[in-house]
Every structure is written in C-alpha cells, then in structure tokens.
Amino acid sequence: MTIDHPTLKQLVMDIFAAAGSHHHEAERIAHYLVEANLVEHDSHGVIQVPRYIERLRAGEISCNQTVEIVTENEVLTVLDGQLGFGQVIGEEAMRIALDKCAKFGLALVALRNSGHLGRIGDWAEMAAREGMISIHFVNTSGGGILVAPYGGTERRLSADPIAAGVPVPGGPPIILDISTCTIAEGKIRVAANQGATVPEGSILDGQGRPTIDPQAFYASPKGAILPLGGHKGFALGVIVEVLAGALSGGSCSRPGTKVVSNNMLTIVIDPARLRARRDFDGDVADFTTWVKSAATATPDGEILMPGEPEHRSKVKRLRDGIPLDETTWSQLQAVAGSLRIPAR
Numbered sequence: 643m644t645i646d647h648p649t650l651k652q653l654v655m656d657i658f659a660a661a662g663s664h665h666h667e668a669e670r671i672a673h674y675l676v677e678a679n680l681v682e683h684d685s686h687g688v689i690q691v692p693r694y695i696e697r698l699r700a701g702e703i704s705c706n707q708t709v710e711i712v713t714e715n716e717v718l719t720v721l722d723g724q725l726g727f728g729q730v731i732g733e734e735a736m737r738i739a740l741d742k743c744a745k746f747g748l749a750l751v752a753l754r755n756s757g758h759l760g761r762i763g764d765w766a767e768m769a770a771r772e773g774m775i776s777i778h779f780v781n782t783s784g785g786g787i788l789v790a791p792y793g794g795t796e797r798r799l800s801a802d803p804i805a806a807g808v809p810v811p812g813g814p815p816i817i818l819d820i821s822t823c824t825i826a827e828g829k830i831r832v833a834a835n836q837g838a839t840v841p842e843g844s845i846l847d848g849q850g851r852p853t854i855d856p857q858a859f860y861a862s863p864k865g866a867i868l869p870l871g872g873h874k875g876f877a878l879g880v881i882v883e884v885l886a887g888a889l890s891g892g893s894c895s896r897p898g899t900k901v902v903s904n905n906m907l908t909i910v911i912d913p914a915r916l917r918a919r920r921d922f923d924g925d926v927a928d929f930t931t932w933v934k935s936a937a938t939a940t941p942d943g944e945i946l947m948p949g950e951p952e953h954r955s956k957v958k959r960l961r962d963g964i965p966l967d968e969t970t971w972s973q974l975q976a977v978a979g980s981l982r983i984p985a986r
C-alpha cells in the first residue's frame with residue numbers, strides 16, 4: 643500500500659498523544675518518524691512505533707521529559723536525556739549546541755540517557771539548515787547490543803552510527819549518516835516484515851554461521867551483525883562506543899541492561915569562524931563538481947554526494963506517497979486499536 647505523509651503523520655501523532663505525550667512531543671515523534679520514511683530510511687520510520695509504545699509501557703522511556711544540564715561552560719555541555727523520547731531530547735540537545743556554536747564558533751554536547759534518537763542524519767540536517775557543520779557519534783548503552791567484534795561471532799557492540807553534515811548554499815546539504823556495521827538492525831526488521839532476505843555477508847545466525855535469513859537473526863540463540871568492512875568498521879565502532887558512551891557518562895555497550903538508551907556526542911562548527919564563508923562554500927562546491935565529473939561505472943550511472951539519495955527520495959515520496967508493507971501497517975493499526983484510536 644501507499645499512504646500520503648500527512649495521513650501517516652496524523653496517525654502517529656494520535657498514537658503518541660493517546661499514549662500520554664503532550665501535543666508538541668507527539669508532533670515531533672511523528673515528524674521525525676515520517677521524515678525517515680520520506681527519505682527512504684524505512685528502518686527508522688513508523689516501523690518503530692510499536693517498539694516505542696512497548697518501551698513506554700515497560701517503563702523504559704517516559705513521556706514529556708526535557709534534557710537536564712549535568713555540567714556546562716561556553717563550549718562544552720553534558721546533558722542527561724532522562725530517558726525521554728529521542729525526537730524531543732535530541733532536538734533540545736541540538737538547540738543548545740547550535741546556540742552555543744552561534745556564539746562561540748564551536749560547541750560540543752555530550753548527551754546521555756536519551757530514548758532512541760532515530761535517524762541521526764536528522765541532527766546533521768538541523769545543523770546544516772543553520773549553516774553549521776556537525777559531527778555525531780551515537781551508541782546504545784546495553785539494550786541494543788547487536789554487532790560482533792572483528793574476528794568474533796557474538797554480539798558485543800551497538801550499531802554505533804556516525805553522522806556528519808555540511809551545509810551547501812542553494813542545494814541539499816552533504817550528509818554522511820551510517821552505522822559502523824554492515825546493515826542497520828531496523829533494515830533486518832524491514833526485511834523480516836517483507837519476507838525478504840538481507841545482503842550476503844551482513845549477518846551471522848546464532849551458531850555464528852553467515853546467513854541471509856533475517857529470521858535467523860531474531861531466533862534463539864540470537865544472531866549478530868558484522869562490522870562494516872571488517873576490522874575498519876570494528877575500529878570505528880570501538881571509537882564511537884568510547885566517544886558517545888564513556889565520554890557522555892551514558893556508558894559503552896555492556897551486559898546487564900535491557901533498556902535501549904542512546905548516547906550522542908555532537909560537535910558543531912561554524913565554518914565562518916575559520917575563514918570567509920564564501921571561500922569555504924566555494925571549496926565545497928568545486929570539490930563536489932570535481933567528484934561528480936568522474937567517469938561512471940555504468941553508461942547510465944550517476945555520481946551522487948552523500949545526502950543526495952535521501953533528498954531525491956523525499957521529493958518523490960512527498961509527491962507519490964510512502965510505500966508501506968502490510969505487516970508494518972497492521973502493526974500500526976494494532977497499536978492504534980490498543981489505544982482506542984479508530985481504524986484508518
């Protein structure tokens with residue numbers, strides 16, 4: 643089925659409002675989840691709604707929280723997200739980072755104990771809209787252990803995404819937004835819901851054998867995701883765990899907790915404090931032109947900058963609607979029904 647984004651957003655808003663969120667929070671959760679569907683990161687879209695509601699009912703996250711400042715000076719801030727919804731907590735953390743960066747040219751915010759922060763590229767896009775460069779490192783303290791270390795077969799690390807954004811005047815920003823493992827867990831769930839397979843070389847089953855069956859990942863014993871590019875992705879993941887987890891105080895991946903809390907280290911830079919803005923923008927534009935001038939691997943191929951695929955998907959899905967598989971739709975209907983929201 644295909645659904646238009648305002649209808650989907652309204653359904654998600656109604657669900658979170660009925661679950662206890664104030665209007666602002668319900669709107670922000672719906673906005674970011676539907677935005678992930680619009681940019682074709684369905685793994686971080688409305689497929690997350692049933693899990694967010696489960697976590698709320700289990701008391702793992704709470705409605706209507708705000709960030710608490712643990713410690714701060716002009717450029718450094720440590721925040722506690724108090725296990726509130728990441729869509730609100732992440733936005734508040736970014737607001738603090740961007741306001742400080744506007745004043746001082748640089749800001750570092752270490753956020754701990756946030757609910758799921760969703761698509762981390764959202765935070766890089768928020769900074770880019772205000773003309774700032776940003777870098778984000780995100781881990782999960784313990785409930786999201788998914789990834790085997792290089793050379794291992796058991797889960798020890800979280801998906802440990804890294805995002806970064808560069809503003810581009812008059813065009814979509816350059817957005818890096820990747821987990822440091824071969825495939826984001828949400829994409830395994832999407833494949834499971836669609837009855838599809840996952841790419842070869844991305845996951846192991848519970849016996850440590852390579853598999854393309856997403857169900858084998860969720861079976862008992864559970865499988866593991868492999869690090870991106872072998873030892874390189876593993877090394878990146880280790881650094882993300884330390885920067886996001888140990889430095890923020892939210893902790894690295896560790897056994898003994900089921901709570902899925904995200905920690906995020908964000909660095910925001912105002913390029914205009916380092917050199918003339920037009921010179922910086924000119925360098926980025928020249929570099930982009932140079933990169934795109936490379937011969938393509940196939941005759942009809944095209945070179946896209948990071949962030950362009952998402953921008954194109956958004957234009958298309960705003961126009962044509964968001965494709966949703968039947969399993970995800972019926973899961974949404976079931977959650978809505980459990981909150982006495984009339985079926986759509």
Ligand SMILES: NC(=O)c1ccc[n+]([C@@H]2O[C@H](COP(=O)([O-])OP(=O)(O)OC[C@H]3O[C@@H](n4cnc5c(N)ncnc54)[C@H](O)[C@@H]3O)[C@@H](O)[C@H]2O)c1
Pocket residue numbers: 683685686758759760761762763780781782801802803805817818819820821822823824825826827829904945946947948949950951952
């Ligand atoms: N909150 C969390 O704990 C958490 C954990 C893991 C992942 N995530 C999110 O999951 C999402 C998916 O992660 P992923 O690792 O599957 O990402 P991915 O493999 O889909 O890669 C996305 C990145 O690659 C770029 N890209 C894709 N195709 C391209 C092309 N043809 N040319 C140029 N650039 C291209 C995109 O612009 C983007 O920067 C991300 O949004 C990430 O933030 C969140």
